[in-house]
Every structure is written in structure tokens, then in C-alpha cells.
Amino acid sequence: MLIDFFLKLKSHRLPVSIKEYLTLLEAMERNVIGPDINEFYYLSRTSLVKDEANFDKFDRAFAEFWDGVQAVPGIEAQIPLEWLLKQVELTLTEEEKKQIAAMGGWEKLMETLKQRLEEQKARHQGGSKWIGTGGTSPFGAYGYNPEGIRIGQDKSRNRSAVKVWDQREYRNLDDSVELGTRNIKVALRRLRKFARQGALEEFDLDNTISSTARKAYLDIHMRPERRNAIKVLMLMDIGGTMDDHIKLAEELFSASKTEFKHLEFYYFHNCMYDFVWKDNRRRHSERTRTWDLLHKYGHDYKVIFVGDATMSPYEILQPGGSVEYFNEEAGAVWVKRFTDVYSKCIWLNPEPEEVWPYRQSIQIVKELMNNRMYPTTIGGLEQAMKALAK
């Protein structure tokens, strides 16, 4: 039963480990909770889920698990926790149990369970079978606690019982939802993590002094630089359709500025053409030639486009397609120049991923980017950073 619970969480792609599962069992064994399903919910959450972004996923998995338990015919009583725990022991044979007792109890039990788990994974993959074979009533066998949670026939009562996991209070912490200001902080964390990779060494004065004093000869120490050597060139669309997203995107990256050694920032309109600009208000007087960009920033720069890629396909594919001026070469040619020069080159798209397939221009740009287009959800950002760090 509890194994099914564990596998249920896994099937919802929650990153739970066996170590944490065993912690949960140990806590139950040591009576951290009474026979109360709410307490079981809290305990399993505190033991198994280590990121509030996953709370909502956990709630959904828990609800499914609980529905499955309730669906067992003939259950009119309570779900006794004791019974849940018994199921754990039931996965062991009598002989094993004796062995365990002889060899020193719980620790050993955990060990064996771990093996058992590995073995059982395959068998349980079906997932929805809560109660084992045989038709024996586990409740009859182990009794039930009159103070437990009511389930089954008494529908109205059941519904009035507050079920925390059904309230889905952590929905907005789920990382597949779109970035809102509240989520920006979390997203920055991912960027920062990315930023710390590839740090250079710098001279470590403190360590050198203390080590020299200790050893009585000059002993030089280096340490990874606090800021890293990663260079980023960011190109952001300020086209009309981007207005909704622009503030978000700017906030996101201006806040991460200090994390990178070099963060260069330019604007473009809808697609890449001959010119980009640094200050949007002076876009017509102070332009930078795109060729200069390609020459100035070496191919070790990582390039991040931010844009909704929403426009007429002509704007990408035709010379003269730009809505602003007559471009000699098609936007696609310019995008391709970037992907040729910069091997680490990605596109972040603030439009919801669901609409991408219905917008021809998004499909074209995505293809030009060799599919490296990601949504600006936290999950998407993470993937994007992974692609850049590869």
C-alpha cells in the first residue's frame, strides 16, 4: 500500500528518493503521527517533498492515492494508519521478519525493504491497485480506530471533512505555470546556478597568508572567482506584440546582471535584421550594425533571444519583409548567422507553449533556432539554461 503511494508519487514525476521514503516509514514506526490521514499527509509531505514548487504536484498525487483508497469496495470505516504500516511488514516473509529481529531490528528492516522496493517496482507499475490479492479484509484483520477519518458510504460527512490536499493551495508555486513577478525570484536562482558554472580562479589572499603562516614558506592559494566568466549577449524583441511581456523579461535579466561578468543587452523588432539598438527611445538615431555585433562579441558568448516570434512569415522569409524599413536580406539569414557563429544560442518565448503549433512564424523561428526555443516558465528557463550550459 505505502509502496503504491511511493510509486504514485514517482509516476507524477515527483523527485522522491528511497532514502526519503524510508525516513517516512521510520517516522511512522516511531509514532510521530497518530492514526489520522491529515497527519499522514503532513508527515509524508515534510519527509518527501523538498521544494514548495512541487507541493501542488504532491497534492494531486495524494488526492489520486486517496481516491484509490476510497474506491476499495466495502470500506466504510477509517483508514487506520497502523494498517498502512502493516502493509510494509507484509511485504516481508515470516522468515525474513525473524531474521530481522535476530539481526537487530529496524535498520535491517529498512535495508531489506530497500531491496524489496527495487524488486517490486516493476510489478507495481500498473499503479492503481491499492489492496493486495486474496480478498481478505485488511481492515477486519487489523481493526480500525474510531477516531480516524471517515470514508466511504457516509458521503456528505466525507465531503465536509477538510482535505488539505484537495484545496490545492500551492498551485501558484508550481513551476509549470507562467512566470509572474512572484516567481521571478525562483527563476533567478536557476540563472544564478547557471552563472556559477565555469568560474575562473582568483588569488586567495586569506588562505595564502594562513597557509604560509602554517607552513612557514610561501604557499599560494587560488579559489574560484565569485563572479563567473560566462558572457551573455541578450537580444530582446520590443515589437508591438511584445508589450505585454517586455517588463517581465527586462526585470528578469536586469536583476541577474551582477551575476555575469559580461551581460550585453540589445533590442530588435520582431526579427533580426541589419540593425539592433541599445536604447529603445533612440532606436532611430543610435543604431548598431548587426554585423558589428557578430564581430565584436566572440563565439564564446552565449546568445539569448527573447521574443514572441509572432509576426507575418514574410517578415522572416522575404527580403524587404521588415515592417520598419527595406531589408536587403531576409530575417532568416540573419538569425542563421547567429546560430552559425554562436554554438550556444537559444530563444526564450513568453507566449504560452500551447499556442506555438498554431503560429506559423513561431514554427519557422523555432526551426531556424534548431528547436532551441523555450517558454518563459520556470521549467522552460531551466531547460534553456541547461542547453546553454551544455
Added chain:
Amino acid sequence: MRFTGSADYVSTDDLTLAVNAAITLQRPLLVKGEPGTGKTMLAVQVAKSLGVPLLEWHIKSTTKAQQGLYEYDAVSRLRDSQLGDAKVHDINNYIIKGMLWQAFTQDKPCVLLIDEVDKADIEFPNDLLRELDRMEFYVYETRELVKAKQRPIVFITSNNEKELPDAFLRRCFFHYIRFPDKETMEKIVQVHYPNLKKSLLKEAMEVFFEVREVPGMKKKPSTSELLDWLKLLLAEDIGPDALRSKDRKTIIPPLHGALLKNEQDVHLFERLVFMTRAKGA
């Protein structure tokens, strides 16, 4: 040992349960949540209510894991040796015990708070894995193994600035303190101001939660700002009437500087109020 909440701290059921899981299984409890949600206060209150000592290790961006174990003050020793100080012969004189060491050598179990762990370098938690797991470490200079007499109850707090390593997370219980809802917040206020008039509390809470709703705020006011603000309201003897208004959006609440600590937020807020007022006129 079991934590059952305290008169000075409002603990929700799930938090109390997480604390007890950590106490019983002797594993660290990682507490996350926005600033001002009572993460630091929790450790203080648990120690107080269990009647055990509290050791606090406040982490800064420059803190190293080793500093929690011990530091060897080689420079002083070098200096003493040049001055011919007799102290120099005993290396123990130059070993400075860190918080973990102090916690490990308590006679009674104690509460150890590692506050704001996310301030340090991302490798910091990894560097403490073994020590927190086994509750022991080796002092190379004196060839001594320091082993916990009693496993301390460890609380670790994080403001979510950095991601923590998986290996570290797997060893902890985890609790995320959500920003309190109105009901919980009222309880918290009552803990601090038991004699506060109901009418003032009601109006103040409404203003507070409205201010938190203002979009685009850089730093939303939290529990501590609410408490500070109430203190000022009481000190200035401002009554509920001053907070009440038919259309609250058109007045700036008194002493709002205590709620909004960020100057930009104050401006934003004043501008918004001004705009709604202009529209209404």
C-alpha cells in the same frame, strides 16, 4: 521531547508536526518562506518551550562550512612565537571552536539554528553533509575526533535565494511557511498585542492585506512590518476611525512608512492612491 507550540509563537499543525518529526528522528528541519514569516523565531521558540539551550549560527555570504567546526588561528600563533610567548607550545590555544563543535559538546541536547543558509556559497550545504549526518568531525591539528554527545535539534532556514543541493535536501525534513492568512495573522498579532482593541485590529488587518495586494511592489510588507506599524499606531494613539473610510483606496493610511520600507514602493503606493483619487474626482 515534543513541541506543542508556545504562547509566544503561532505554529500551524503542519509546522508543529514537521518540528516533531525532526526532533524524533534527529534530522535537520529546513524551513523556507518569505522574509518575516517567523523562520528564525521558530528555532528560538522551540528551544524556549523545550527548555534547552539555543545556539545560533548566522550565515553570511562569506561564511565557510569550516567555520562552523573550528578555525585554526595560525597568524596569532606565528606572532606569539616571534614574541616568545609560552602559549605557542599548545596548539589548542589557537583552535577556535565553531557553533557545531559547541553544539556537539553540550551536556544536554540543544537547538542549533543555522540561519539563512542560502546566503553562503552554493557549495556550503554540501560541505556540511557529513557533519550533520554523522554529527562528528576530525580536528587535524590536534588529531582529535569531535563527536556529538547528544545530537542537537537542527533548524536550517532559507530565504530561497539559492537552490540547495539534492543530497542535502534528502537528509532534511522540509517545511515551507506560507504567508499567514488573515486568521493566522490575527493570532500572531494577538500574541504580540494581547490588549489590542478588536476594532483597530480589524481595520488594520484590512489595510495591511490591501497594501500587500498592490501590484508591482518590490518588497511586500510582512509580519514584522505589520507588527511595527501596529506599535506606532498604538504609540500615536491612532484609532480605527482614522483607518476606516468608505473607499479606502483614496486615502493614504497613517504612518504607512512603517509598512513600506522601500522608497520606491512608497512612491508607487502614493501614486496609485493619487490616481484613484483623481479618477474619483
